[in-house]
């Protein structure tokens with residue numbers, strides 16, 4: 775009878791797109807003691823909703839590991855270590871991605887609650903820094919020496935690398951320019967010679 779009932783329940787969850795989230799805490803004997811069972815309705819085309827199925831009346835006082843599990847989908851042993859004190863006034867926040875998959879859960883104290891209350895949460899756009907181009911500052915040898923003297927550390931490594939990359943062009947741009955001038959000069963005189971040469975032939 776029980777087996778049939780379980781089969782019906784698991785079939786129903788496949789059909790209607792629901793997951794069962796189990797929240798528990800681990801006591802000193804390493805036993806996982808249930809704190810709550812919640813149903814996550816993630817039927818496609820709708821926003822996910824989380825409802826409480828069962829919140830057992832547990833008496834706790836102390837620091838414990840919290841565990842969350844959705845069979846076959848999510849396993850978060852000891853996702854948080856916190857002080858639990860009856861009555862449990864918490865929000866259980868179920869973090870979802872845009873495909874309605876549970877990515878993470880967290881427990882957050884909320885003094886207006888009388889029990890653990892579950893809510894679904896979608897990712898929000900975080901604050902973004904204004905786009906500002908960082909000005910590249912070229913360090914001179916004296917700068918580098920000074921900063922090394924200041925903290926004498928390898929923290930300047932990255933900046934030093936950048937200085938190296940920058941300074942190849944800075945050291946060599948004059949040579950490049952001279953090279954270009956010489957090339958123009960030589961190319962120009964060759965052309966001149968050719969021109970006068972052909973001119974002489976034409977004569």
Ligand SMILES: *[C@@H]1O[C@H](CO)[C@@H](O)[C@H](O)[C@H]1NC(C)=O
Pocket residue numbers: 819820821
């Ligand atoms: C789902 O949630 C978003 C934002 O929370 C809302 O804008 C949208 O209307 C909701 N969709 C449905 C079908 O409830």
Ligand SMILES: *[C@@H]1O[C@H](CO)[C@@H](O)[C@H](O)[C@H]1NC(C)=O
Pocket residue numbers: 865884885886887891
């Ligand atoms: C605490 O719970 C209340 C009632 O559910 C809710 O309105 C409020 O936003 C929650 N507070 C925080 C900080 O999430």
